Amino acid sequence: MRRFFAYCLALTVLVIPFSSSAQSGRTPAVGRNGMVVSSHYLASEAGKEALRKGGNAIDAAVATALALAVTLPSAGNIGGGGFLVYYGADGKTTTFNFREKAPLAATSTMYLDANGAIRNNSNHEGPLSVGVPGTVAGLWMAHQRMGSLPWADLVQPAIDLAEKGFPSTWDMQGYLQEVQGLTQPMYAATKKAFLKEGKDLYAPGELWKQPDLAETLKRIQKEGRDGFYKGKTAKLLADYMKKYGGIITEEDLARYEAVEQAPVKGTYRGYEIVSMAPPSSGGIALIEMLNILEGYDLKAIGHNSALYLHLLTEAMRRAFADRAEHIGDPAFVSNMPVDRLTSKPYAKTLRNGIDLFKASPSDSATFNAAVHVYESDETTHFSVVDAKGNAVSLTYTLEYGYGSSLVVEGGGFLLNNEMGDFNPVPGVTNRSGQIGTPPNLVAPGKRMLSSMTPTIVAKEGKPVLVIGSPGGRTIINTVLQVVLNVIDHEMNIGEAVEAGRIHHQWLPDITTMEALLISPDTRQLYEMMGHPLRVRGRQGSAMGIFIDRKKGLIYGAADSRAFDGGASGY
Ligand code: DON
DSSP: OHHHHHHHHHIIIIISOOOOOOOBTTBOEEESSOEEEESBHHHHHHHHHHHHTTOOHHHHHHHHHHHHHHHOTTTOOSSSEEEEEEEOTTSOEEEEEEOOBOOTTOOTTTTBOTTSSBSTTTTTSSGGGOOBOOHHHHHHHHHHHHOOSOHHHHHHHHHHHHHHOEEOOGGGHHHHHHHHTOOSGGGHHHHHHHSBTTTBOOOTTSEEOOHHHHHHHHHHHHHTTHHHHSHHHHHHHHHHHHHTTOOOOHHHHHHOOOEEEOOEEEEETTEEEEEOOTTBSHHHHHHHHHHHHTTSOHHHHOTTOHHHHHHHHHHHHHHHHHHHHHOSOTTTOOOOOHHHHTOHHHHHHHHHTOBTTBOOOOOHHHHOOOOOOOOOOOEEEEEEEOTTOOEEEEEEEOSSTTTTOOBOTTTOOBOOOGGGGSBOSTTOOOTTSOOOOGGGBOOTTOBOOBOOOOEEEEETTEEEEEEOOOSTTHHHHHHHHHHHHHHTTOOOHHHHHHSOOEEOOSSSOOEEEETTSSOHHHHHHHHHTTOOEEEESOOOOOEEEEEETTTTEEEEEEOTTSSBOEEEEO
16 A cells, blocks of 8 residues: 555656646645746746746746736736846856836936925936836847847747736736826826726726737847847937937937846855845855844744744844845945945854844944835846756836836837935935935945845855845845845745745835734734834735756745735646
């Protein structure tokens, strides 16, 4: 009998080929050959199909990103920007920086009125909030340098989804109602794209088609990068800007370039951490926090115990203070102390300042800066592993959910409002959340500071964990906690992304925590150490892959905090 069971097990594991395996909450999807995990199941399928056809992780990332631009309009995009981190099975690491840039006509005071106050929220709303998009240039550059399948084949699934349509989701319903309420002429194309006949809601499940977006994607398919940054698409975008008082020109678009650059690297308990360098603050802050926490036996202290949360909070407070003080676009800020911030001796100094029983103050006089208050929950991350074991970790964003809500007339795609990530009021930094420190002031052609933290963790030169999340500044802390969940607490990737999490960002001095994370007595212990605490809604939505080399299996987990996420393996 026992032999019979062993035979059945062997059959399941060895003989029955994995097609795609469904995932539910803490139970990850499993694959042998490849895996794509994203915030929309149809985009994960598009990426998986690229892998099935023999494509590599970069090919699958291009297909997934472009499909998300159709199926996840809240964050998937061609009108925004982001970062791609790569770790090859051969040990090669690199990143692609396709963060948006300030237009050439931008100035550090462009959002201020005569009294020095921000004019009509113009850094977050309307045409001036739009940065020069980077996504198509970034995907194109990564594909040119490292892709293997034809570009046109990778764009096709997105075209099909836009042209033939796909079921509108529950996730979009709230936004569609908002769109109905948009009355200004600059939102006419938004209404056309998102509403039936420009006025009625698509019901969840109803087929939603995006013909203008399909045409733009066809130009990108045919002409690559130039299909977006030159010719008809560029003209449509520049004309639209001009018509409504924006400043992005055809020259801005023609001159936009993505950058291939080195990642930031660190180590944690024998694992290698590879993440995004500036203009993202994510990688530096993540490594700084891991270095601090390496000095404690977190496993023995216990997952989400009061002491554990205290130590995490203290590490977060310190890393976010450094973030506010030092980090900006490396093309403009020459004196960033990246090596120091990510070094073990520096972490030791910071650790020595942590009291095991008492919260330290967050003091803007000492730390020299404050941070903005706004937290949006709309960016998107996806993770890819291919048959050879190459990994891609990609986070991109429109900044707010649905970005600026501005859709280019005739182009059918949403534009970001990423200019809001710059410090808008030079020199004004205060506890209420204004930040005016120099590294992140607006300048023509400059990239705004980001918190996106696409990360790959490796062991002995091979990727084992691919992870990232949306969530504004909470991103860095979400990624931190998933990494700790896997390495210290030995959770599977499903458990690691599902577990509740906290966030502290130095200023304002408050910890936010997902509901029901800890028991009332644990909460009391934590608060008694001097930590103000507030319960919040969901924090981010992590999309992760774990590779078990001994078993030869790839596990994928799409965080259930995302409405329509999907892990597709085979
Ligand atoms: O780059 C950044 O840090 C932000 N623009 C990301 C915005 C974000 O994550 C919003 N939602 N999840």
